[in-house]
Amino acid sequence: MSDGMSLLETVYRQFDQAASFTDYEPGLLQQMRDCNAVYHLRFPVEMDNGNVEVIEAYRAEHSYHRLPTKGGIRISPHVSADEVVALATLMSFKCALVEVPFGGAKGAIVLDPRSPDDVRRRVIRRYTAELSRKNFIGPSVDVPAPDYGSGEQEMGWIADTYRHLRPNELDHWACVTGKPVTLHGIPGRSQATGLGVCDGIMEALGHGDDMQALGLTRGLEGKRVIVQGLGNVGSNAASHLRECGARVVGVAEYEGGLYTEDELDVEAVLDYRAATGSLHGFPGATWIPSSAETIEQDCDILVPAAIEGVITSENAARIQAKVIAEASNGPVYPDAEPILAERGTLLIPDIYLNAGGVTVSYFEWLKNLSHVSFDR
Structure with a gap:
């Protein structure tokens, strides 16, 4: 990370810069900035080899100005409390921007997401039980969702656990979103964030004056795109x-990247990586052994959809894209922004661009509260 700046420091710095243009009282600004509550959990879980390990986990609720709070659960061996607070803060601002009536929250479990299903299931169920005991989860309190390392399978485990812990709660399915459709999820939720990214880019590229300044034509037709991160959002x-x-x-991806002057067959690339576990060796494209080097290749649009802090003051001058679309949270650090602005790069911010997931989650939550089915 550039200059040792954490994601939380980045979020606070951006907030303070924005706050300087307002005339709100300092106390109100501090309330909008600071996280209301952070729950730090430690609980024992039996592993497949019979050993017991203590799992560390978090749930941060940034703002109670709207209830319930809302935010995903990240599963990663490298996640920290500060990162969870930063992501919860961004969720508050994101929900406010798209006018979804939630406060911001975020959760995390310090665990390798590639752990066996049985291990992840036991950890997720215990995590849900711990949150339930402290009233950190519920349809009107705090509603989790998928994030990095988690998906509809994990959300299904959460819903099932909560349902058994609160059998008399009528709206128990609304305790979490991003569930499988068979467990009262909503069709299209898993594609919502990625589709929202595409729609947001299309909207940005529809402004003729901006495109003329960049030397681009309006619309997506023929635009050359590089996508970093082939998880749910990026793919x-x-x-x-x-x-x-x-x-x-x-x-x-983390192991490296692919580049071609022509065009990649996205579905073929995804199938190849699913079968081999790597992008390396995919036919018809140049293998680049560094993800950081891949995003510096010539293109019109760069879509960082992996982790935070991939564009900093150290590499911003080497980014050739004319448009950077922040599909992940905080991929461009503040110290890189002046460099990109000087080069005329158009930056589409994360809290706008990746809000498709929480928007569709809102409709899933409403569906579970009203006990009706929505079409796709």
């Missing part, structure tokens, strides 16, 4: 961008 964004006429010329 869906890449697929939808290609369907809308863009040319995906590069993709990157």
Whole structure:
């Protein structure tokens, strides 16, 4: 991370910069900035080998100005309390921006997301039980959702655990969103964030004056795109961008990346990586052994959909993209922004661009509260 700046420090710095343009009282600004509550959990779980390990986990609730609070659960061996607070803070601002009536929250479990299903199931169920005991989860209190390392399977485990812990609660299915459709989820939720990224880019590229300044034509047709991160958000964004006429010329993951002057078959790339566990060796494209080097290749649009802090003052001058679309949270650090602005790069911010997931989660939550089915 550039200059040792954490994601939380970045979020606070951006907030303070924005706050300087307002005339709100300092106390009110501090209330809007600071996190209301952070729950730090430690609980024992039996592993597949019979050993007992103590699992560390978190749940941060940033703002109670709207209830319930809302935010995903991240599963990663490297997550920290500060990171969870930062992400919860961004959720508050994101929900306010798109006018979804939630406060911001975020959760995390310090665990390898590639752990066996049985281990993850035991950890998730215990995590849910601990949150329930402290009233940190519930349809009107705090509603989790998927995030990095978690998906609809994990959300299904949470819903099932909560249902058994609160059998008399009529709206128990509304305790979590991002569930499988068979467990009262909503069709299209898993694609929502990636589709929202695509729609947000299309909207930005529809402004003729901005595109003329960048030397681009309006719309996605023929635009060269590099996507970093092929998880739920990145893979869906890449697929939808290609369907809308863009040319995906590069993709990157933690092991490295692929680049071509022509166009990648996104579905073939995803199938290849699912089968082999790596992008390396995919035919018809140049292998680049560094994800950081891949995002510096020539393109019109760069979509960082992996982790935070991938564009800093150290590499901003080497980014050739004319448009950077922040599909992940905090991929561009503040010290890189003046460099990008001087180069004329258009930056589409994360709290706007990746809000598709929480928007559709809102409709899933409403569906579970009203006990009716919605169409896709």
